[in-house]
Amino acid sequence: MATTVKPVTGRIKRPNIPAAGIQVPGVTSFEQVDDEILATLKPSPKWFIGLGLAIFAMLIGASAWTYQIYWGLGNAGYVPPVMWGVYIITFVFWVGIGHAGTLISAILYLFRAGFRTTIYRASEAMTVFAVMTAGLFPIIHIGRPWKFFWLIPYPNWRLLFPQFKSPLLWDVFAISTYLTISTTFLYLGLIPDFAVMRDKETNPIRKRIFAMLSLGWKNTDREWRHFAKMYMFLAAFSTPLVLSVHSVVSFDFAMALTPGWHTTIFPPYFVGGAIFSGFAMVWTILIPIRKWWNLEHYVTLNHLDATAKVVLFTSIMVGCGYLSEFFIAWFSGVAPEQEYFWNRVFGQWWWSAWILLLCNMIFPLSLFSQKLRRNPTWLWILSIIINIGMWYERFVIVVPSLSHEFEPWQWTGYAPSWIDMCFLVGSFGWFFMWFLLFIKQMPVIAIAEVKEIVPPKMKNDHGGHH
């Protein structure tokens, strides 16, 4: 397939968005788009197996939670003063994953980055489910999860309100806002696609449901005009959120006194890391999808190449973050900070720090090679490496810092326990359960947007360029 990006020529729908002939040469007509993308909605044995596994994993997590609520948090691996462990690590991990979706759908939309067209729906869904997963973890993590609603400022006769100085409260707002916006955004993009599904549906009940979900979409110009405006507005609206959510999550650490946490670099570094891990997760999901559902001519090597460049860029960004942390620790002259960083890299926690550096800084450097950028197998392997690396990034931030604080008498170790692992497995189960259900109900590639770049059939159109 000749897929090198060429200068934009011919009929294009929007400025700077490469036309289908360039972006998705294998796609030529609206009917093809409808048929091929809607084909992904048909259940297959593979899908059932996948869903079964996901539900099983989810149930492991659910049982673990029941067990934990009964007995208390003591079965987890916490070793005070390491009071935060796998749950918070996994929370930050999933929030991070949740970043790529909105970045792709909103920021890249505003930046007119053409490669977002075919990958944005999957990543947006991924965002919603990742944030849904992440949102569970603070509740799993707290000692009295049945009281989690105390973190929400609701009016009550006791006049008890949350502490607005607490970064954990900011988290509540940041995450819930982000979940709302990304869900809305996902739904908005789905409206024209629901209309397509309505039109193609033969089952009257399903047809009715899709009709309602499409809000009676009639494909009029006026609707398209409003749709485009609304889409643009939401894109603009959610752009700052992409930056703010993970910045706020980073405040959980940066606002604390703890050596290794108390640093101003955290917001940009966290956002960079989030985008990095989000794109990796997009690969983890999309590379198998494009293969198993024959969508390789939609999500082309060019698209993967472009995302690989984003990953490479963000990898370098987080790498700079890691190095500047070391520099600042040395430069600050604060002994506990220096000792902590020494301990992180050469002491007790050297292995986790080196896993992190290898996975997030060294392996992604392979993406300087165009050959590897265009090798889906390598990208998928790399995506797993990066996911591991990013989980360890949060591990390195959370655990070694708490285990090596100001008070030497309370220096300690930490090892996750079986129940921590149950929750980790359960979180993947929960996430993939939703994602698998999603790809069977809704188009995983935005039909309407792909159609936008596919030239419509004209009377005298012979398919070629003029």
Add this chain to the structure above:
Amino acid sequence: MSTESGATGVKRRDFLKILGVTTAATAATGCSTEHVRKLIPYVANPDNTVPGVSNYFASTCRECATSCGILVETRDGRAIKIEGNPNTALNRGALCAQGQAALQGLYNPDRFRQPMARKNSQLVAITWDEALATLATKLGEVRSKGQASSAVFINQHEAGSFPAFLDSWLGDYGMPAHISYDADAPASAIAANTAAYGVAWPELDFDAASLIVSFGADFLDGWGPTVPLQLAWADARAKIENAPRAIYIGARRSLTGLNADSWIACRPGSELAIIQFLRGNGTAAAAAAAADVSAATLDGLKAEITSAKRSLLLAGGNGADSTQVALEVAEYNKALGNVGITIKPASPFGVYQRLDVTAAVYNVADRMNAGAVPVLFVRGANPVHTLPKSVKFVEGLAKVSFKVSFTNVPDETTEFADLILPDHHSLESWGDAEPTVNTLHLQQPAMEPVFQSRATADVLIEVAKKDTALASKYAVKDYRSWLIGRFPGGQSAHTVALATGVAAASSARAAARTAGDLGRKPVAGFGGTGDFHLVINPSPTLGTGSGANKPWLLELPDPVSKIAWQSWVEMHPMALKKLGLMRGDLVTIETAAGKTTLPVYNYLGIRPDTIAVSLGLGHKSQSGKTFNTDGDRKVPFHTGYGRYAAGVGINAVDLVSGDTDALSGGIAYSTMKAKVTKTGENIDLITTEGSARQHSRGIGQASTLTALIAARTQKEGGHGASVGGAATTQHDGDAAQGAAEGHDTGPKEWGGNEHEFVGGASTEFRKGLKSPVANDAQGDLGDQNSKDMQMYSEKHWSGMAKRRWAMTVDLSRCTGCSACVTACYAENNIPTVGASWQGRALSPTVWDTRPGANILKGREMAWIRLERYFEGAADSENIFDPGFDTRFVPMMCQHCGNAPCEPVCPVYATYHSPDGLNVQVYNRCVGTRYCSNNCPYKVRYYNWFGYGEPDRRQYAFPEPMHMQLNPDVTVRGKGVMEKCTFCVQRIREAETRADLEHRPLQADEFTTACAQACPSKAITFGDAADPGWTVAKQVEDERAYHVFEVLNTYTAVVYLKKINHMVEA
């Protein structure tokens, strides 16, 4: 007691005590025992019992023979806390950890709940009528067979009237006087004291000394009367300027050794050579060769002793020749003129009066084995556990046809008994003790018996009443009447005296028994083969094992090693290197007497050729048989000293040959050489210690006297430097030694130098404590919103913001004994978490049943912990450097004026009270644990399990232990954070009391549990904003500093630097 105490009238506490006494005297307390679960108000309120108000009963602590005066706080008929009795000269309101933990003996779930008898080789529950009848019959049999003169009664040594009563009772039955046995007693010192000064234990005046030299005399580890000695030591050391310098001589640096300024690490068994050299027999070179120290050191020691204005030389030790050493030391004391000045035989302690030597129990074992003992009575003592195997006490027991135990817990000895007549706990009993000359401490029950136990003395009286010949002699109603009958002034005087718990005594004093010729051969030097000298020491917290059934004491880390729920062997890093060992490696220790396997603890304070093991643990069922302490079978079978002790650690007595120190008749514990072999296994040490070094972070700061005086001069000279700062900059051990030893990895401000730290807040550092809260963190430093709310305004109607609760900890006084920790557990319902059933799940169905498993995960809940940092002497495997300094730092919530934990809690579960407390609201806490993450002092503790929930396996207060819970303090559920509250319940109680009495709160009117218990009086609590309080003066002390001041937390806890008294080079 003064019922008319001057202008202020009767004090509230005194009033309560009178109430308590009246209540006790009428014996009509409405005490509920087992059925306390339902909240049913009294139908007829017992006299003087106000629900929710404590009654205090003055009594006497019987946990050791020292017999400190105590006040037992009872609430609604249940004892909930033991405090030192401030009326006594002996312990002046202080109490050690063991004394505090007596409550857990009282409420121990494994106590016998009724008498038991062996039927068909099974112990079964019987009634008291049956039990008394059995005993009377048996006594009749013994007498009729003419065997009475061979009967043996072994009683746990106690000072007071009971031994005399017992002897007269035994005499009436034609039985010989009882054997008063105390495994914890320092035999060599008692023998030497008796020989040299004519009293078992003279008063030791640390205050009068300018130099204290201890030859293994561990007076802070339980050697002698612990609390009085510790008080005397702390008072002497707190003088700062004229405080005595202390030198410790011994192979292992005990807690006492760590508190000494210098350590002369002599080879074990060479103390005799040293004292002989000091007394002029032999050369320094010869003594130095024997002791393996430099001749210069010994010359220096001699010079110091001879040039000291007034010295105090003490000798302890439990080797083969310790008594000889102690006798020589006593002679040297006489020669130096110390007797009568620093050693006062004229005002002796009563603690060891009438104590029999351990060899007397050996003798009993021999007679038992010869089949010459027809009946054996044991009360409280546990010879099966405390005697070496070679004594063959267990074998002897099998040859005694009838064994009666009055012990109320299922210990190893009681396991063999044919008849168990459980005694009341001391808190349920009447009694007295004569702790010092001419003083009597009275003991009265603080509550109705928890179980169906009976006081042994009452049992003896009742049995005698059944005997027609004796009935007339024992016509008294009970032992209490007998005691009152002997009390000068009778009933009314006794009742009055009970109010204070102290009375004058004039009874004749029985001297401690001496060894005599008990047929035991003396041993010389260290016997057996092996590369190491084995030193065995009683545990400072568990003694020789009597405390091991109390979770407070098991959970209390050893003050030296900081290990809990475990036995360990101390080895120097050099020895570790030699054997290729690492910390936690299991090694086999083999002596001629036995072998055992223990994990290695790398300890700087032990000679490389010596290893040390502590006594106190290793309780296990001897017979292998199990029996049930509860006739109703509500609880599972428990032997081996009950559910907490069973299976914890090893018993070091099993390594002991059984030889005695011939001069004292005491067990010569430290006479064995031991072979140490690596097993290749490694286990985790159950320790609360993270790093033993403070990494120049200035947590425990110290200075020298010279530096302090230099700083004072500088200040007077108008240089305007901060005194504490100057002392630190120039002489602080942290910075100087740290740099020299390569530990100084950080900039100096972390070493506590106020001049250099970030933000330059040095001159402000005590700001938070010089003024009420209104001018501090929540006022001037606080945000506008807080100010607008007026809560933190001095003008607020509550007046709370005028106060600033604060605490000082004088590190020159603190010995690291950890009594404060146990006091805090008792006061604040802190759960213990180390029992074998409290561990976490290793899989959904398998639980970690190792004792101390939770502590391995760092989950101990002690709100106040004793940090023990070493300074100087690198942790090198290549050199042995005895010249290190130890800093004991009690660390609790610092109640920061600018607390990092407060703003991060999303639900306001922690906030700042207007009177300066950092408050934790358990009900509001959802358990995010962010507060703990942000706490630089790491003093917040989390309820990982439902320690307070009866239906969870981790429940920390199995019935009837829950009866001890302080009703003023919430029992925390799982998932909430907790921490030191500065005993807020006591603050509010005192405020309310003052309010009700229409008066302002008086200075030093009350204090926290830790400060109250502290046997060093190191902790002072109070209102720093009110100049009347002692604490307000102490925060201005020249030695004052804050921990992590650089973080601008404005802590309310101020530490006063330790002052080391070094010889200037």
